[in-house]
Amino acid sequence: MASHWTIEDLKYWDDKIREKAEEFGLSCFPQEFEICDHTQMLGYMAYSGMPAHYPHWSYGKAYEKLQTLYEHGMSGLPYEMVINSNPALAYLVQENSLCLQILTIAHVYGHNDFFKNNFTFRDTQPELTLSNFKLRADRVRGYIEDPSIGLHKTERVLDAAHALSLQCSRNQAIRKLSASEQKEQVVAAAHPTHDPYQRLHKQPEYVEPDLNRFPLFPEEDILLFMRDNNLYLADWERDLLTIVHEQARYFIPQIETKIMNEGWASYWHHKLMNSIDLPQDLYLEFLVHHNQVVRPHPGDINPYYLGFKLWHDIFRHCQVSAEEEHVGKPRKGGREGIFQVREVDRDASFLRRFLTEELMREMDMFEYQPKGEALVISKVSDEEHWREIKTTLLKNVGMGSIPVIRIEDADYGRNRQLYLKHDHDGRDLQAEYAEKTLSHLYQLWGRDVWLETRMNDRKVCMGYGEDGFVQKTLGRFR
Amino acid sequence: MTTVFRAYSQSDALRSDRSAKDRLRHRQKVRKAIRDNVADIVAEESIIGQSRDRIIKVPIRGIREYRFVYGQNTPGVGTGQGDSEPGQTVGQVPQGDGGPGHAGDRPGMDYYETEITLEELIEIMLEDLELPDMERKRFREVLSERTSKRKGFRRVGVRVHMDKRRTAKSRIRRRLASDKDAEDNETKHRFPFHRDDMRYHRLREDMRPQSNAVVFCIMDTSGSMDTLKKYLARSFFFLLYQFVRSRYVNVDVVFIAHHTKAREVTEEEFFHKGEAGGTFISSGYSKALEIIQNRYHPSLWNIYAFHCSDGDNFDSDNAATLKAAEVLCQVCNLFGYGEIKPRPSGFYEGTMLDLFRSVRMDNFQSVLIQRKEDIWPSFRQLLSRESESSKYDE
Numbered sequence: 001m002a003s004h005w006t007i008e009d010l011k012y013w014d015d016k017i018r019e020k021a022e023e024f025g026l027s028c029f030p031q032e033f034e035i036c037d038h039t040q041m042l043g044y045m046a047y048s049g050m051p052a053h054y055p056h057w058s059y060g061k062a063y064e065k066l067q068t069l070y071e072h073g074m075s076g077l078p079y080e081m082v083i084n085s086n087p088a089l090a091y092l093v094q095e096n097s098l099c100l101q102i103l104t105i106a107h108v109y110g111h112n113d114f115f116k117n118n119f120t121f122r123d124t125q126p127e128l129t130l131s132n133f134k135l136r137a138d139r140v141r142g143y144i145e146d147p148s149i150g151l152h153k154t155e156r157v158l159d160a161a162h163a164l165s166l167q168c169s170r171n172q173a174i175r176k177l178s179a180s181e182q183k184e185q186v187v188a189a190a191h192p193t194h195d196p197y198q199r200l201h202k203q204p205e206y207v208e209p210d211l212n213r214f215p216l217f218p219e220e221d222i223l224l225f226m227r228d229n230n231l232y233l234a235d236w237e238r239d240l241l242t243i244v245h246e247q248a249r250y251f252i253p254q255i256e257t258k259i260m261n262e263g264w265a266s267y268w269h270h271k272l273m274n275s276i277d278l279p280q281d282l283y284l285e286f287l288v289h290h291n292q293v294v295r296p297h298p299g300d301i302n303p304y305y306l307g308f309k310l311w312h313d314i315f316r317h318c319q320v321s322a323e324e325e326h327v328g329k330p331r332k333g334g335r336e337g338i339f340q341v342r343e344v345d346r347d348a349s350f351l352r353r354f355l356t357e358e359l360m361r362e363m364d365m366f367e368y369q370p371k372g373e374a375l376v377i378s379k380v381s382d383e384e385h386w387r388e389i390k391t392t393l394l395k396n397v398g399m400g401s402i403p404v405i406r407i408e409d410a411d412y413g414r415n416r417q418l419y420l421k422h423d424h425d426g427r428d429l430q431a432e433y434a435e436k437t438l439s440h441l442y443q444l445w446g447r448d449v450w451l452e453t454r455m456n457d458r459k460v461c462m463g464y465g466e467d468g469f470v471q472k473t474l475g476r477f478r
Numbered sequence: 479m480t481t482v483f484r485a486y487s488q489s490d491a492l493r494s495d496r497s498a499k500d501r502l503r504h505r506q507k508v509r510k511a512i513r514d515n516v517a518d519i520v521a522e523e524s525i526i527g528q529s530r531d532r533i534i535k536v537p538i539r540g541i542r543e544y545r546f547v548y549g550q551n552t553p554g555v556g557t558g559q560g561d562s563e564p565g566q567t568v569g570q571v572p573q574g575d576g577g578p579g580h581a582g583d584r585p586g587m588d589y590y591e592t593e594i595t596l597e598e599l600i601e602i603m604l605e606d607l608e609l610p611d612m613e614r615k616r617f618r619e620v621l622s623e624r625t626s627k628r629k630g631f632r633r634v635g636v637r638v639h640m641d642k643r644r645t646a647k648s649r650i651r652r653r654l655a656s657d658k659d660a661e662d663n664e665t666k667h668r669f670p671f672h673r674d675d676m677r678y679h680r681l682r683e684d685m686r687p688q689s690n691a692v693v694f695c696i697m698d699t700s701g702s703m704d705t706l707k708k709y710l711a712r713s714f715f716f717l718l719y720q721f722v723r724s725r726y727v728n729v730d731v732v733f734i735a736h737h738t739k740a741r742e743v744t745e746e747e748f749f750h751k752g753e754a755g756g757t758f759i760s761s762g763y764s765k766a767l768e769i770i771q772n773r774y775h776p777s778l779w780n781i782y783a784f785h786c787s788d789g790d791n792f793d794s795d796n797a798a799t800l801k802a803a804e805v806l807c808q809v810c811n812l813f814g815y816g817e818i819k820p821r822p823s824g825f826y827e828g829t830m831l832d833l834f835r836s837v838r839m840d841n842f843q844s845v846l847i848q849r850k851e852d853i854w855p856s857f858r859q860l861l862s863r864e865s866e867s868s869k870y871d872e
Contacts, residue, residue: 007483014481035486043497057507058543060500087482094486145637146671147645155503163545235668296557299568305557364558368568370550375569378553380562393555403546427548436544 005098007035013102016276021109025335026268028112029126030087033105037094041081042066044091048251049083050133054140054243056158080104084115084254085129099285106272110265117343118260120253129250136243143236157237160440161244167222168248170399182216218406218421221245225407226444233444241444256346256398263307264342266294267315270308296363299375301393309363310354314338347397355393357386367392395425403429405451418445422453429453438464507541508592512599513606517854519599532596600720628679635678644677691726691780691811693719694769696762698787700737701754707818711786713853714816718784721861726780732769736762742769758795759787759830763802767809776809784814789829796833807839814860815844 010033021028036044046063047053082090090108092101115121125132140158143149169176177185190209195201219225227233227241254261273286294308318337345353360381367379367389379385394400404423412419418441422429434451441449441464448465452474459474512519519536556568594602631644653669695715697703703711723729733748734740740761766783774781783806791799806813817831834844845856 007485010483011481014483018481030480030482032482032484034484037486039495043495046497046500055500055503057500057503060497060502060504061541061543063497063501064504142670147640147642148671151503159543162543167546296559298559299556301556364560364562365555366558366562366564366568367553367555369553370571373571374567375554375571377558377562377564377566377568380558380564389555392553396552396554401548403548405546422546427552428550430547430549433544433547433549436542437546440544 005101009098010092010101010105013276014105017102017106017109017272020272020275021106021113021268024268024271025339026109026113027116028088028109029085029116031108031112032087032089033108034089034091035094036091038070041091041093042070044081049081049089049091051089051130052134052137054137055144056162057155058162080108082108082111082115083129084121084124084126084250086116086126088112088115088126089130097285099282100289102278102282103269103273103286103289106269107265109272110268111261113268114257114261114264114342117339118253118257118346119344120256120346124250124253132246132250136247139239139243143240146236149236154236154240156443157240158244160443161223161241163437163440164222164226164444165244165248166252166399166402167220167405168224168245168252169220170252170404176221177217183211186211186216214410215407218408220404220406222405222407222441223248225410229410230445232446252399256348257350259301259303259307259310259347259397260342260345260350261307262303263309263311266290266304266308267311270294299368306363309359310350311338313356313359314341314354348394348400351390351394351397355390357381357383360386360389365389365393395427403427408452412450416447418447418449420449420451422451424454428455431455434462435464435469438462438469504541508594509598509602509605511541512536512592512594512602516603516606517851533593534596534599535593536599600724603717604721604724627682629682630680631677632680633674633676633678635676635680639679639681641677641679645671645675648677649675690728690730690778691722691782692730692732692774693722694732694734694766694781694783694810695719695748696734696736696740696766696783696785697748698737698757698759698762698785698790699735699753700757700790702757702788702790703818706820707788710818710820710847710850710853711816713850714786714847714857715784717853717857718782718814718860722782730774732766734762734765734769736765740765757787757791758798759785759791760795760798760802763799763806767802767805770809781810782812783810784816786816786818787830788819789817789831791830796830799830800833800836803834803837803842804839807837807842810841812841812843812860813839814842816856816860817844817846819846819848 014033042063044050045066046059053059080090080092082088088108088111090104090111092104096104115126140154143154144151186209190207192204192206215225223241223245227238227245233241270290273283273290278286294302294304296302296305315335315338318335341350341354365381365386366377367385368375369378370376379389381389404425405420406423407418408421409419410416420441434453438449438451448463450461450463452459452461454460461472461474463470463472515536519534550571558568562568631641649669649671652672652675695718697708697711697715719729719731731745733743733745735743735748735753736758737753737755738758738761742765762785770776770781803813803815815830815834817829819829831844831846834842843860845859847853847856
């Protein structure tokens with residue numbers, strides 16, 4: 001079916017939407033829309049929406065997977081794709097109907113506002129997003145084209161870097177201490193604190209701090225640690241690690257705010273579409289699409305659904321409390337409230353603060369556990385269990401789905417071996433994946449690497465070295 | 479706030495297949511993974527007698543993207559339809575079908591099964607054999623076009639045509655020209671390659687003669703050949719046929735079924751008809767020789783013959799069989815004998831393998847197949863003889 005719309009139509013509706021968005025108080029970057037066909041869309045999706053991106057076989061794999069799913073009707077194309085940049089860039093699929101285009105435009109402004117205002121995106125340098133990706137792509141291509149390096153060597157380093165790219169410090173608000181600051185802290189901590197009753201108390205013994213330990217504090221940024229401390233890496237290898245690390249950092253805010261962000265965009269497209277006087281036929285079509293987007297996925301979490309529900313609830317609460325306190329301007333009060341929330345939260349804190357027992361019951365939330373091959377409901381949201389279910393959910397959102405692993409000792413056995421510790425929180429690592437990831441780590445470090453973790457209630461230590469993989473049980477846990 | 483709309487442009491769309499290279503790389507990795515598992519696939523899949531367009535699901539290992547991820551004891555949270563009760567099953571633990579399942583942070587989201595056509599699989603299998611070209615007879619030649627002859631060099635081209643040696647040399651030349659103290663600097667600074675250093679092969683079209691071949695499939699269809707034995711034999715014929723087909727432009731196939739008497743049959747009959755009775759292997763060989771004499775003169779055709787049997791021959795026929803085998807060796811490029819003996823039945827039956835040991839011809843090879851898993855290694859063994867003795871006649 002040929003599309004029944006022109007660019008002029010889009011501009012007409014865009015003007016209306018933008019006007020309303022400003023009226024509602026959304027604060028957006030300038031917006032650019034590009035009309036593309038579905039093949040291009042698959043390409044953008046495979047490369048995280050970026051117009052320029054370095055090559056790697058895994059993106060070819062992503063493309064083929066998306067294409068297969070699309071061709072078999074397993075998943076539709078998303079209506080839109082927005083990237084966090086200034087100006088914000090979004091793609092519209094040419095084949096879509098006018099109604100879908102309008103809906104998408106409204107949705108995009110929601111994302112745009114979120115990118116601009118949520119605190120996790122503050123350090124992403126949106127003005128430079130596109131050029132940064134382009135420059136990194138050029139660097140990687142340069143190494144591939146360089147006959148003394150070439151595709152295979154480049155790919156090997158990228159493979160290893162990708163495996164570890166999300167093993168980095170989660171909280172970008174916490175500043176990293178320099179080496180001398182770290183030393184100061186260790187020394188300061190070793191000195192006994194001032195005790196006003198020191199005559200009565202037994203003086204704690206002063207223990208000389210071990211300043212030769214390296215790193216002084218456990219280190220989460222594995223790629224950067226490799227880059228800065230493995231002297232045997234070539235410059236181009238270091239550069240590849242930097243590139244992968246920078247791109248991972250760019251995407252972490254999006255991982256951290258998936259539910260909030262999609263919910264926010266859905267909340268606003270709903271509001272905007274209701275306020276621009278759509279003709280009847282478009283409006284009815286919109287309702288169908290809207291319900292498709294924010295419908296629950298039985299047995300799973302649909303971030304659009306969960307986010308949409310929560311934002312509605314928050315707005316209602318803000319409005320109620322605002323009505324009580326400031327009689328006369330209830331609507332503004334409600335909006336101020338949600339604007340503040342969109343600025344200061346990430347998924348984990350957002351859910352912790354606003355996911356109530358009532359909402360969980362309404363959405364029939366449950367916890368499931370694997371039992372053999374099946375996933376079986378273990379708890380439902382009743383009075384007794386809703387908190388536990390919420391805790392499980394909080395653990396699984398954002399970067400919570402990435403195991404926390406820190407470098408404890410880079411001179412293990414006085415032999416420059418690497419010793420890492422998994423911060424076990426009840427969830428075991430997947431053994432095969434851990435083994436293969438360790439082999440990547442070994443490749444980057446060049447000496448034996450060890451990982452201490454817990455498997456089936458036993459403390460184990462996995463290692464990877466010249467002779468391959470080894471695993472030792474260190475004893476029963478507890 | 480301003481908004482920009484960029485209209486769809488078809489030329490952009492045509493130009494922008496940027497994932498092409500990455501898809502190709504991924505595809506290569508898949509191929510390699512399949513190649514590593516080819517023996518398993520040949521043993522497990524029913525690829526014989528299938529159309530070449532048939533899609534085969536192939537399990538592959540080795541192209542997952544590994545990270546640290548949580549394992550099986552990780553609980554998840556979902557939403558229901560209002561009637562959820564503890565104990566209900568809400569889904570399956572993701573098994574790597576790539577579908578949009580639960581929690582994307584779990585392993586198994588990477589699909590470890592891929593689909594390829596039989597055509598591709600055969601190509602991969604032959605790649606895996608890594609055999610040189612077979613000996614060819616030059617008499618009946620067909621010209622076929624190839625585009626692989628190198629001729630000269632140029633500065634632009636695609637990566638696969640790059641001449642590394644020349645590229646490296648021109649870089650050294652440029653370095654020496656650009657800096658008098660080049661040698662001191664060598665250790666201090668990287669001197670990167672420049673676009674101007676690149677040298678690529680220029681290619682010209684090349685015509686090559688090709689010759690024709692015929693494959694003789696000779697099988698024992700006596701009463702003792704049961705379904706499993708026939709399946710194993712067919713697998714072998716199939717591989718041999720595909721292999722020969724990949725090396726020659728025109729390939730004929732002749733099917734000969736024999737028990738005490740031999741006759742030429744169609745492919746359908748060959749694989750699906752069983753007959754009762756005893757066995758004279760020599761009858762099959764004689765039939766082949768007769769057909770060769772009538773239709774495929776050895777000076778004009780490359781002849782490949784392969785015989786499968788369970789080794790249960792009448793003793794009185796053994797002498798004649800040996801003699802016929804030797805004659806066959808003289809006219810064939812390769813003559814192979816495969817003895818199909820699924821265990822444990824083999825121990826109580828006769829064997830021709832001992833008998834054939836006395837055939838001392840370079841192009842004779844015999845193998846023993848006991849299980850499905852033996853097919854691939856046996857086939858490689860069969861053809862390794864061919865590669866050892868192969869000569870290039872071009």
